[in-house]
Amino acid sequence: xxxxxxxxxxxxxxxxxxxxxxxxxxxxxxxxxxxxxxxxxxxxxxxxxxxxxxxxxxxxxxxxxxxxxxxxxxxxxxxxxxxxxxxxxxxxxxxxxxxxxxxxxxxxxxxxxxxxxxxxxxxxxxxxxxxxxxxxxxxxxxxxxxxxxxxxxxxxxxxxxxxxxxxxxxxxxxxxxxxxxxxxxxxxxxxxxxxxxxxxxxxxxxxxxxxxxxxxxxxxxxxxxxxxxxxxxxxxxxxxxxxxxxxxxxxxxxxxxxxxxxxxxxxxxxxxxxxxxxxxxxxxxxxxxxxxxxxxxxxxxxxxxxxxxxxxx
Amino acid sequence: xxxxxxxxxxxxxxxxxxxxxxxxxxxxxxxxxxxxxxxxxxxxxxxxxxxxxxxxxxxxxxxxxxxxxxxxxxxxxxxxxxxxxxxxxxxxxxxxxxxxxxxxxxxxxxxxxxxxxxxxxxxxxxxxxxxxxxxxxxxxxxxxxxxxxxxxxxxxxxxxxxxxxxxxxxxxxxxxxxxxxxxxxxxxxxxxxxxxxxxxxxxxxxxxxxxxxxxxxxxxxxxxxxxxxxxxxxxxxxxxxxxxxxxxxxxxxxxxxxxxxxxxxxxxxxxxxxxxxxxxxxxxxxxxxxxxxxxxx
Numbered sequence: 001x002x003x004x005x006x007x008x009x010x011x012x013x014x015x016x017x018x019x020x021x022x023x024x025x026x027x028x029x030x031x032x033x034x035x036x037x038x039x040x041x042x043x044x045x046x047x048x049x050x051x052x053x054x055x056x057x058x059x060x061x062x063x064x065x066x067x068x069x070x071x072x073x074x075x076x077x078x079x080x081x082x083x084x085x086x087x088x089x090x091x092x093x094x095x096x097x098x099x100x101x102x103x104x105x106x107x108x109x110x111x112x113x114x115x116x117x118x119x120x121x122x123x124x125x126x127x128x129x130x131x132x133x134x135x136x137x138x139x140x141x142x143x144x145x146x147x148x149x150x151x152x153x154x155x156x157x158x159x160x161x162x163x164x165x166x167x168x169x170x171x172x173x174x175x176x177x178x179x180x181x182x183x184x185x186x187x188x189x190x191x192x193x194x195x196x197x198x199x200x201x202x203x204x205x206x207x208x209x210x211x212x213x214x215x216x217x218x219x220x221x222x223x224x225x226x227x228x229x230x231x232x233x234x235x236x237x238x239x240x241x242x243x244x245x246x247x248x249x250x251x252x253x254x255x256x257x258x259x260x261x262x263x264x265x266x267x268x269x270x271x272x273x274x275x276x277x278x279x280x281x282x283x284x285x286x287x288x289x290x291x292x293x294x295x296x297x298x299x300x301x302x303x304x305x306x307x308x309x310x311x312x313x
Numbered sequence: 314x315x316x317x318x319x320x321x322x323x324x325x326x327x328x329x330x331x332x333x334x335x336x337x338x339x340x341x342x343x344x345x346x347x348x349x350x351x352x353x354x355x356x357x358x359x360x361x362x363x364x365x366x367x368x369x370x371x372x373x374x375x376x377x378x379x380x381x382x383x384x385x386x387x388x389x390x391x392x393x394x395x396x397x398x399x400x401x402x403x404x405x406x407x408x409x410x411x412x413x414x415x416x417x418x419x420x421x422x423x424x425x426x427x428x429x430x431x432x433x434x435x436x437x438x439x440x441x442x443x444x445x446x447x448x449x450x451x452x453x454x455x456x457x458x459x460x461x462x463x464x465x466x467x468x469x470x471x472x473x474x475x476x477x478x479x480x481x482x483x484x485x486x487x488x489x490x491x492x493x494x495x496x497x498x499x500x501x502x503x504x505x506x507x508x509x510x511x512x513x514x515x516x517x518x519x520x521x522x523x524x525x526x527x528x529x530x531x532x533x534x535x536x537x538x539x540x541x542x543x544x545x546x547x548x549x550x551x552x553x554x555x556x557x558x559x560x561x562x563x564x565x566x567x568x569x570x571x572x573x574x575x576x577x578x579x580x581x582x583x584x585x586x587x588x589x590x591x592x593x594x595x596x597x598x599x600x601x602x603x604x605x606x607x608x609x610x
Contacts, residue, residue, distance in 0.1 A: 203442075206462045
């Protein structure tokens with residue numbers, strides 16, 4: 001026991017032991033069972049965390065191990081090729097994905113934030129249509145992406161918008177897919193701004209619009225960006241709806257917004273991974289790393305913006 | 314010397330004695346409601362009723378609020394004092410179910426007539442809330458927000474400094490204007506909110522229990538500040554704290570709740586409005602007496 005080894009004089013040691021005996025007689029000893037339970041709980045938490053981390057690590061490590069022979073500049077700047085996989089690259093797909101995501105962000109930020117502002121600050125929840133809209137947005141967040149692909153094909157590629165199989169159609173389709181994420185996250189962020197802030201601003205004679213824009217939205221900005229990050233992360237990896245709205249698996253020219261074919265990283269990775277030759281599998285693994293790199297560079301801009309504006313409540 | 318005393322002169326002597334702890338009530342004796350009759354009023358309320366949905370929250374309030382005076386609204390919870398206060402700068406407009414009837418005149422103009430823009434009303438009639446609610450920005454930006462938003466001209470640094478000085482906060486914060494306002498103490502935050510309100514040069518300042526979340530020292534600082542501010546502004550304060558009303562207010566309105574058990578409603582009502590001295594020493598209504606002597610509420 002620690003107390004016996006301590007440099008206290010003998011009488012003090014005896015006193016310390018006596019004090020412990022008294023404490024234990026009053027409160028009872030800490031039960032072993034309780035300690036075991038605590039440890040077990042801690043263990044469960046740690047296991048869960050390990051599983052989550054391991055799966056991410058597994059993907060990364062596998063991609064690096066498989067793809068490392070092809071981690072060169074050709075990967076980024078060359079066009080794809082079915083003849084020489086040793087020098088083939090992802091150029092059109094990288095550009096396609098970048099265009100796609102840029103369009104998604106341009107679409108989801110204003111529409112998502114405006115919807116969230118309406119639902120949090122203006123909608124009268126007593127009205128049935130506001131509750132109906134709210135329910136629908138929550139449900140939309142859980143709709144499988146292929147359904148949005150069909151929607152995009154019917155209404156954006158064909159139908160009323162008739163954009164054809166172009167990047168803009170892909171952007172719009174994926175934007176619709178991730179819009180609920182942005183709306184829900186923005187609503188949370190707006191709700192977290194105390195109503196006293198809005199009241200304080202209105203009481204100074206600011207208009208509702210000025211108060212919402214300069215106080216509520218500026219305070220909710222970090223939370224809204226978090227929603228955008230989540231949405232972009234989902235959008236960049238979507239392949240299924242893109243296949244339906246015209247992303248082709250193999251293009252050798254740079255995409256344009258409103259005309260011509262285009263590809264995207266996940267679609268092209270899917271194409272390479274399905275080929276029999278080993279070299280194409282290496283190329284696919286390297287492509288995963290390219291996609292993660294693109295995602296990280298987009299998100300790092302958002303994270304930098306968020307850190308810059310973060311407020312302490 | 315005329316028989317009627319000028320309430321301002323009397324109050325001035327009270328301030329000079331620098332004894333905010335005990336408003337010397339004797340000095341106010343002899344000043345009665347009649348002395349205010351001819352003075353310039355800022356608000357004239359007559360038969361004001363406020364409904365929330367179908368329930369009547371406050372009934373038949375009629376009173377005048379005088380320029381450069383501090384008027385206190387006191388009364389038990391649910392008596393409608395805050396509701397009436399929020400009618401005075403149309404903050405109740407933000408509650409969709411709230412409906413105000415009767416007449417509230419501001420310098421003779423009907424405040425609830427359809428052509429009046431509530432935003433314009435709030436520019437002239439500022440408000441300080443129960444819980445300090447600084448914006449999540451720097452101290453400087455908190456004060457500058459109002460003037461900037463309203464497009465006030467002049468040197469912003471000077472406007473901010475003047476407002477902070479007037480709110481007795483300048484010496485506390487002059488070296489950390491760029492710090493987040495949330496790092497201040499509760500009392501400083503509330504004085505920042507007052508600074509923010511006076512930065513837009515309002516005519517009236519409404520205060521909704523401004524000291525209820527503060528410690529006694531901060532409370533006295535705010536009370537001191539109010540005595541200072543009333544030279545330039547008209548102040549209406551809602552307070553739960555009767556001693557506070559006694560210390561700072563020239564006039565006091567006592568509200569109470571009238572419940573009707575048959576229909577299960579509780580409606581606030583103005584019971585008595587008089588000089589603070591009269592309300593506390595010799596009220597007309599027995600309900601006022603019971604309340605100010607601590608027998609109920």
